[in-house]
Amino acid sequence: MHFDLTDEQRALSDMVARFLAQEYAFEARKKILRSTEGWSRDTWAKMAEMGLLGLQVPEEQGGMAPAVVETLLTMGALGKALVVEPYLSSAVMGTALIRHLASDSQKREWLPAMAAGELIAVPAHGEAGARHELSRVSTSAVRKGAGWVLSGRKAVVLHAPAAGLLLVTARTSGPDDAEEGISVFAVPAGTSGVELVAYPTIDGQRAADVILDGVEVPAASLVGPEGGAFPVLSATFDLGVAALCAEAVGVLQTTLDATLEYTRTRKQFGVPIARFQALQHRMADMLIHVEQARSMSYLAAMHAISGDVRERRRSVSAAKVTIGNACRFVGQQAVQLHGGMGVTDEMAVSHAFKRLLAIELSLGDTEHHLERFIMESK
Amino acid sequence: MDLTFSPEEQAFRDEVRAFLTTSLPPAMRHRVLEGLLVPAADTIAWQRILHRKGWGGPNWPVEFGGTGWDPVRQFIFEEECAAAGTPRLLPFGLKMVGPVIQAFGNAAQKARFLPRILSAEDWWCQGYSEPGSGSDLASLRTEAVREGDHYVVNGQKTWITLAQHADWIFCLVRTDKAAKAQAGISFLLVDMHSPGVTVRPIVMLDGGVEVNEVWFEDVKVPVENRVGEENKGWTYAKFLLGHERANIAGIGGSKRELARLTRIASLERKNGRPLSEDPLFAARLAQVEIDLIALEITNLRVLSAEAEKRTPGPEASLLKIKGTEIQQALTELMVQAVGPYALPFRIGALEDGFQGPPVGPDYAAPLAATYCNMRKASIYGGSNEIQKNIITQMILAL
Ligand SMILES: Cc1cc2nc3c(=O)[nH]c(=O)nc-3n(C[C@H](O)[C@H](O)[C@H](O)COP(=O)(O)OP(=O)(O)OC[C@H]3O[C@@H](n4cnc5c(N)ncnc54)[C@H](O)[C@@H]3O)c2cc1C
Numbered sequence: 001m002h003f004d005l006t007d008e009q010r011a012l013s014d015m016v017a018r019f020l021a022q023e024y025a026f027e028a029r030k031k032i033l034r035s036t037e038g039w040s041r042d043t044w045a046k047m048a049e050m051g052l053l054g055l056q057v058p059e060e061q062g063g064m065a066p067a068v069v070e071t072l073l074t075m076g077a078l079g080k081a082l083v084v085e086p087y088l089s090s091a092v093m094g095t096a097l098i099r100h101l102a103s104d105s106q107k108r109e110w111l112p113a114m115a116a117g118e119l120i121a122v123p124a125h126g127e128a129g130a131r132h133e134l135s136r137v138s139t140s141a142v143r144k145g146a147g148w149v150l151s152g153r154k155a156v157v158l159h160a161p162a163a164g165l166l167l168v169t170a171r172t173s174g175p176d177d178a179e180e181g182i183s184v185f186a187v188p189a190g191t192s193g194v195e196l197v198a199y200p201t202i203d204g205q206r207a208a209d210v211i212l213d214g215v216e217v218p219a220a221s222l223v224g225p226e227g228g229a230f231p232v233l234s235a236t237f238d239l240g241v242a243a244l245c246a247e248a249v250g251v252l253q254t255t256l257d258a259t260l261e262y263t264r265t266r267k268q269f270g271v272p273i274a275r276f277q278a279l280q281h282r283m284a285d286m287l288i289h290v291e292q293a294r295s296m297s298y299l300a301a302m303h304a305i306s307g308d309v310r311e312r313r314r315s316v317s318a319a320k321v322t323i324g325n326a327c328r329f330v331g332q333q334a335v336q337l338h339g340g341m342g343v344t345d346e347m348a349v350s351h352a353f354k355r356l357l358a359i360e361l362s363l364g365d366t367e368h369h370l371e372r373f374i375m376e377s378k
Numbered sequence: 379m380d381l382t383f384s385p386e387e388q389a390f391r392d393e394v395r396a397f398l399t400t401s402l403p404p405a406m407r408h409r410v411l412e413g414l415l416v417p418a419a420d421t422i423a424w425q426r427i428l429h430r431k432g433w434g435g436p437n438w439p440v441e442f443g444g445t446g447w448d449p450v451r452q453f454i455f456e457e458e459c460a461a462a463g464t465p466r467l468l469p470f471g472l473k474m475v476g477p478v479i480q481a482f483g484n485a486a487q488k489a490r491f492l493p494r495i496l497s498a499e500d501w502w503c504q505g506y507s508e509p510g511s512g513s514d515l516a517s518l519r520t521e522a523v524r525e526g527d528h529y530v531v532n533g534q535k536t537w538i539t540l541a542q543h544a545d546w547i548f549c550l551v552r553t554d555k556a557a558k559a560q561a562g563i564s565f566l567l568v569d570m571h572s573p574g575v576t577v578r579p580i581v582m583l584d585g586g587v588e589v590n591e592v593w594f595e596d597v598k599v600p601v602e603n604r605v606g607e608e609n610k611g612w613t614y615a616k617f618l619l620g621h622e623r624a625n626i627a628g629i630g631g632s633k634r635e636l637a638r639l640t641r642i643a644s645l646e647r648k649n650g651r652p653l654s655e656d657p658l659f660a661a662r663l664a665q666v667e668i669d670l671i672a673l674e675i676t677n678l679r680v681l682s683a684e685a686e687k688r689t690p691g692p693e694a695s696l697l698k699i700k701g702t703e704i705q706q707a708l709t710e711l712m713v714q715a716v717g718p719y720a721l722p723f724r725i726g727a728l729e730d731g732f733q734g735p736p737v738g739p740d741y742a743a744p745l746a747a748t749y750c751n752m753r754k755a756s757i758y759g760g761s762n763e764i765q766k767n768i769i770t771q772m773i774l775a776l
Pocket of ligand 1: 763
């Protein structure tokens, strides 16, 4: 067993970190958050230039897939800088979904454009009644002539406002919570009948509810087998969770570093507050959480694309549980140890705190993954 | 031992409840119960409604226009108010500077300031903390130099809650730089409208503005605005802390929030069933409820000791720690309860009457912001670490 990176992987990781240190400092990030779109096309273009948007694109379309380690290294670096661009939604999950489901001609149409940063495609999957349940889909797709009519509402679709293509899951058959009968449709932005209710999320990303009001799409917009998308959907979400865990470790590490730095400089009662043993023990506990999270992000990475589906689900869920708990503890304690400063918008730590909250709630919360771990262990 | 309220106390509770049913405006109540922003106008209007009823000073003695209620009645009153969804009474006048003026102020100060607190003509804020002096308050540096019949005040206070609305600020200032830290501090009442006072808002992590920096630049404060003796301010501040921490457990508010959480859990669905029937979630909800029951009894034990004229002591620290932990746990569970719909964050959606298109259930809109905001509860009013220091020193004598 070893945890070493190859030279190429290390070089990639250094390159991304250097790039973000230059381009994505706290103030620059704040400006991006305040902009109308809420993300930076310029940063996105540079990420494309560095090849980061092609990590999940197959070689035939000019990418590097599966490149799991590289993807997770990138996510870790993005986490450290609290990057808000649609990397996870489009460059990881959207891309992987297309790679596994789409026909050759669809791949040729979309993937090179995605690798080049010209097309953003995000899964539009969650629904109001589904909570974190992946197979609960009530949005419907009904045949009409040669095409389909889509109706329903997709909830909290991350980066939908930025997307040129929505990868909408819809039910073509079966009851609302069945794994069979789920299909994926590629719906271009601006298609008639598609309405976006856009908003920022608590951690400063952009999202929307997507309302599909009798949206007519051609037969060619079906991506993958009719009614048979669930296995790939589930694999894609597990890859997404692994990537999110890697991002979390980046956020957790900067959060711990910022807290150490702050408590070493902040003086009360004539000494740096890091001298107080109560706080030292707290930071020791934070470190333990971060290291446990890091270990589990490796486990998730190892099994993220494993053919053993049960083992994949078990490992990914175990990782998400560990990371969810770490996000909660480290985030809360970091704010606490900053005192009043911790609850202001001025400090990077409060932004990290909100990202950690969002990570905890995204792609299945801690309880969801605890339950899935139990199910898959039976 | 008797863990129930006496018949008289029960009758009092009924009286309060009846009054609240008829006198609390529904719009105000709605904002509080739904966790929406409560405008300053509500705070003022509610204080005035109570004042007209003669209940403007629920924790004040009769001689100063208060109700003269004992601690148990005060507790019942606050609990009923919280349950009904009244705006929170401003603590800065009623629970902080008011009792200090009553105990240490002169006759002129009592006559001038106390009635205007009851009638909500003056909005007070608390000026203790400074950038360099948070937990270590006694290190404060804002100074007041005596020049004839007034002091000249220079310095900076920070984290001043709702100073943007304030007419007056009560401050701890240094009047003797040579004395030991606690010894050279005085307690001054400063008119916020005086020349040289500047208020700058601090944006919080949820985007809201509730705390401010307050700067003093050569601000002239008449000597008659000093409470008590010069350089004895620390004694008054410590007296005040005892009052600030009475009811610090926030039992009534937490009960109300528990009810809101229970309602949300019954409306949310998990695997096609109500979330409230989910064993994992139900267990977590029950645990908070049990913690709250325990804390209520602990709180009542402290109150009855107080009623027997044993002064409130360091056990207030226990109430503060456990009370804020429960408040925070409730906000966490509410966020968890609504799942992905906790994520959308639309500032306007926290205001009553928001007209934007709905996103998720209405009750979900403020929850993540409230969760973030409530991290403050374990920081202000003496952080929970400082409270533990008090427990270890004063109760455990370690
Ligand atoms: C929302 C909000 C409202 C507030 N309103 C007011 C107000 O109206 N008026 C006012 O005067 N002040 C107000 N405050 C200020 C509040 O009282 C201070 O924030 C608090 O005392 C902590 O001080 P600090 O922020 O400087 O943190 P610090 O004192 O720097 O503390 C940082 C961390 O170190 C810990 N720490 C410090 N000393 C010790 C120790 N000896 N042992 C162990 N741990 C320690 C703290 O617990 C904390 O976790 C408010 C604060 C907030 C957040």
